Amino acid sequence: QRQTNMTSSKTIVLEFGGGLEALFSDAKSLSVTPPADIQSLGKLITWVRDHLITARHDMFVSGDALRPGVLVLVNDVDWELEDTVNYRFAGGDRIAFISTLHGG
Amino acid sequence: QRQTNMTSSKTIVLEFGGGLEALFSDAKSLSVTPPADIQSLGKLITWVRDHLITARHDMFVSGDALRPGVLVLVNDVDWELEDTVNYRFAGGDRIAFISTLHGG
Amino acid sequence: RPTMSTPLPPSSVERYSRQLLLPTFGVRAQTKLQTSRALIVGCGGLGSPALLYLAGAGVSVLGLVDRPHDVVDRSNLHRQIAHADARVGQSKVASAAAAARALNPHVVIETHAEFVARNAVELVSTYHVVLDCTDNVAARYLVSDACAAAKVPLVSGAAIGMEGQLTVYCAGADTPCYRCVFPAPPPPSCVGSCDAAGVLGPVPGVIGTMQALEALKLLGGIEKTTTLRRKLLLFDAADSAFRTVKLRPRARECPACGDEPSIEVARFAYEAFALGRDGKAPVGGVTVEAPAANA
Amino acid sequence: RPTMSTPLPPSSVERYSRQLLLPTFGVRAQTKLQTSRALIVGCGGLGSPALLYLAGAGVSVLGLVDRPHDVVDRSNLHRQIAHADARVGQSKVASAAAAARALNPHVVIETHAEFVARNAVELVSTYHVVLDCTDNVAARYLVSDACAAAKVPLVSGAAIGMEGQLTVYCAGADTPCYRCVFPAPPPPSCVGSCDAAGVLGPVPGVIGTMQALEALKLLGGIEKTTTLRRKLLLFDAADSAFRTVKLRPRARECPACGDEPSIEVARFAYEAFALGRDGKAPVGGVTVEAPAANA
Ligand SMILES: [Zn+2]
Numbered sequence: 001q002r003q004t005n006m007t008s009s010k011t012i013v014l015e016f017g018g019g020l021e022a023l024f025s026d027a028k029s030l031s032v033t034p035p036a037d038i039q040s041l042g043k044l045i046t047w048v049r050d051h052l053i054t055a056r057h058d059m060f061v062s063g064d065a066l067r068p069g070v071l072v073l074v075n076d077v078d079w080e081l082e083d084t085v086n087y088r089f090a091g092g093d094r095i096a097f098i099s100t101l102h103g104g
Numbered sequence: 105q106r107q108t109n110m111t112s113s114k115t116i117v118l119e120f121g122g123g124l125e126a127l128f129s130d131a132k133s134l135s136v137t138p139p140a141d142i143q144s145l146g147k148l149i150t151w152v153r154d155h156l157i158t159a160r161h162d163m164f165v166s167g168d169a170l171r172p173g174v175l176v177l178v179n180d181v182d183w184e185l186e187d188t189v190n191y192r193f194a195g196g197d198r199i200a201f202i203s204t205l206h207g208g
Numbered sequence: 209r210p211t212m213s214t215p216l217p218p219s220s221v222e223r224y225s226r227q228l229l230l231p232t233f234g235v236r237a238q239t240k241l242q243t244s245r246a247l248i249v250g251c252g253g254l255g256s257p258a259l260l261y262l263a264g265a266g267v268s269v270l271g272l273v274d275r276p277h278d279v280v281d282r283s284n285l286h287r288q289i290a291h292a293d294a295r296v297g298q299s300k301v302a303s304a305a306a307a308a309r310a311l312n313p314h315v316v317i318e319t320h321a322e323f324v325a326r327n328a329v330e331l332v333s334t335y336h337v338v339l340d341c342t343d344n345v346a347a348r349y350l351v352s353d354a355c356a357a358a359k360v361p362l363v364s365g366a367a368i369g370m371e372g373q374l375t376v377y378c379a380g381a382d383t384p385c386y387r388c389v390f391p392a393p394p395p396p397s398c399v400g401s402c403d404a405a406g407v408l409g410p411v412p413g414v415i416g417t418m419q420a421l422e423a424l425k426l427l428g429g430i431e432k433t434t435t436l437r438r439k440l441l442l443f444d445a446a447d448s449a450f451r452t453v454k455l456r457p458r459a460r461e462c463p464a465c466g467d468e469p470s471i472e473v474a475r476f477a478y479e480a481f482a483l484g485r486d487g488k489a490p491v492g493g494v495t496v497e498a499p500a501a502n503a
Numbered sequence: 504r505p506t507m508s509t510p511l512p513p514s515s516v517e518r519y520s521r522q523l524l525l526p527t528f529g530v531r532a533q534t535k536l537q538t539s540r541a542l543i544v545g546c547g548g549l550g551s552p553a554l555l556y557l558a559g560a561g562v563s564v565l566g567l568v569d570r571p572h573d574v575v576d577r578s579n580l581h582r583q584i585a586h587a588d589a590r591v592g593q594s595k596v597a598s599a600a601a602a603a604r605a606l607n608p609h610v611v612i613e614t615h616a617e618f619v620a621r622n623a624v625e626l627v628s629t630y631h632v633v634l635d636c637t638d639n640v641a642a643r644y645l646v647s648d649a650c651a652a653a654k655v656p657l658v659s660g661a662a663i664g665m666e667g668q669l670t671v672y673c674a675g676a677d678t679p680c681y682r683c684v685f686p687a688p689p690p691p692s693c694v695g696s697c698d699a700a701g702v703l704g705p706v707p708g709v710i711g712t713m714q715a716l717e718a719l720k721l722l723g724g725i726e727k728t729t730t731l732r733r734k735l736l737l738f739d740a741a742d743s744a745f746r747t748v749k750l751r752p753r754a755r756e757c758p759a760c761g762d763e764p765s766i767e768v769a770r771f772a773y774e775a776f777a778l779g780r781d782g783k784a785p786v787g788g789v790t791v792e793a794p795a796a797n798a
């Protein structure tokens with residue numbers, strides 16, 4: 001199911017939590033196929049900002065970077081263990097964006 | 105990862121819960137490779153009874169059948185949806201035996 | 209904040225404001241809660257958090273029942289957080305009622321003396337949801353059969369040792385009852401109890417709190433949520449791990465909830481059945497009553 | 504049943520018998536609990552079930568702290584089940600202490616007037632585990648920094664709306680602190696609170712109860728269990744779904760828990776930091792104090 005061709009576009013699943021789903025019409029998960037030149041998580045973030053979000057961009061990014069307080073998970077693993085913005089995703093990957101909660 | 109050859113032996117994961125893990129040295133999960141003639145869940149149950157359990161067989165079976173109060177799950181799905189004892193397992197399958205709890 | 213057109217009285221607006229503010233819940237669900245009746249069978253480890261959160265949320269009527277004459281024991285208190293050291297020896301249902309009233313005096317508490325085969329169907333029929341917080345096999349079949357007969361959704365929780373289980377039965381045409389999933393009771397030698405095997409307090413705590421959550425979703429009819437119908441939640445407290453598995457649909461031939469049910473709850477011998485005998489043919493024609501239990 | 508050689512007094516044997524019977528817990532863990540000190544920061548939606556289950560289980564000393572002069576509000580009661588309608592307007596810490604004592608009079612309750620940058624490290628240093636049950640960004644960095652400095656394990660819970668999160672920080676050389684995972688605070692415009700966004704009671708209920716479970720595992724040192732070190736539990740109450748994800752290890756360069764920590768907790772300006780300013784260089788040299796919070 002994982003595609004190995006590194007230059008074709010890949011279908012991945014985006015997941016949202018901690019309130020970020022509000023930016024995506026309350027979708028907790030979205031299947032998307034970014035264009036073939038979007039291969040890394042860094043580029044994926046700007047692509048999501050530019051193509052999937054219509055309002056409250058500040059909830060997702062600060063400029064080109066993810067805003068502080070959002071945890072990124074690659075198949076349920078913290079992206080710090082996966083080279084963060086440099087991670088090259090594969091078809092079938094689940095990339096989650098979870099905002100940290102502070103209430104109690 | 106799923107093996108398609110129907111006559112070779114297959115490696116599957118057995119999972120135990122609700123107290124049944126006590127029959128398996130407190131292992132909540134065991135990777136096993138039953139012999140090639142064990143292909144169905146019905147035969148798997150008698151094989152587990154005869155080869156993996158050393159005491160308290162009554163906690164697992166009543167004769168050749170599973171004892172009442174044990175739920176069988178094939179990859180997290182109730183075996184009633186998978187033809188119960190007739191289900192032919194594939195390599196990589198997770199077969200769970202969960203005893204129902206009554207306490208509160 | 210809800211508008212002035214809400215039918216909620218001002219005192220409710222203050223008390224329930226954090227639910228009213230919640231888009232998923234809001235005035236619509238709160239208004240439904242204000243006319244909702246919930247029955248908790250068993251006021252022990254599961255029932256304690258369940259009754260506190262349901263009372264706090266503002267159900268209209270909270271029914272409480274446990275074994276007749278059961279009292280608060282000191283060994284209950286590590287997990288049965290609705291009770292109190294000063295109420296050891298008092299009636300368990302009365303102690304639970306006191307706890308619910310102390311949190312929210314606006315909830316009407318109905319206490320029942322017993323939950324037995326004779327009165328079970330009649331009792332559950334007057335409620336919109338039932339929570340099975342019992343602790344024994346006979347009671348679990350009785351509660352489920354009664355809910356199947358009365359077609360009342362049942363939120364069923366269980367906990368022992370370091371494990372918990374939770375599902376919703378009898379909630380819709382394709383949702384099974386307890387008997388659909390477990391047609392025959394386990395051999396008595398295979399049944400554990402918290403009194404014999406022990407339990408860590410937060411284990412029924414998590415499951416009982418989740419039972420309140422499921423009940424609130426059912427009663428509030430809140431959109432954009434799903435309940436654990438046809439799903440069983442498995443909780444492994446030793447590893448703080450949860451897992452949800454898919455359950456079979458309702459069995460059309462089920463003797464309790466099927467298309468032609470054959471069980472007459474008031475005449476079924478639940479304790480005999482739990483011991484492996486035929487519940488439909490009690491010895492000597494005498495029906496053995498199944499006590500509701502506390503855990 | 505424990506043997507007579509146990510150091511537990513007879514009253515404990517009765518009260519804690521269901522934990523003593525539990526093979527996973529038993530006399531060994533109970534004995535450790537009897538000398539254990541746990542601190543709960545925030546006596547609100549998370550702190551309520553956490554303090555009840557820790558008191559019930561029999562920790563030796565339970566420390567409680569919240570915002571100075573914070574009182575029980577009627578809008579707290581739907582989720583803050585340790586409080587009571589009759590205690591609306593009373594000190595929240597005093598009300599929480601009363602609830603813990605009512606369940607288990609043998610637990611020593613220590614209440615603290617405030618949890619601020621000035622006293623945080625000293626305060627947490629005397630405890631074996633700390634539970635973060637606060638409700639705001641500044642308090643979360645303060646609690647974590649104090650636990651990092653004092654090397655005390657931190658069970659961190661959070662809940663809002665229909666979602667909860669839970670992990671264990673500062674528990675061993677490879678376990679991160681809050682700042683390792685979230686080096687910079689979110690923009691204030693992105694931060695929700697239960698008071699503004701609402702919350703359903705059982706959501707902090709489940710997370711707070713799980714915090715007690717994690718604390719009991721840490722304090723009891725019980726074998727054959729794992730805690731949520733380097734794991735984050737995500738709870739979606741709308742679908743009653745749980746998920747556990749893997750977190751990064753401790754960052755050696757972390758200013759709070761790294762090999763050469765640079766943050767001096769008592770002089771760090773937590774409220775300014777939470778607003779996006781430099782916490783190490785408070786305006787005018789005046790340290791702004793971060794209040795502990797209740798949720
Ligand atoms: Zn049925």
Ligand SMILES: [Zn+2]
Nearest residue numbers: 680683757760
């Ligand atoms: Zn750190």
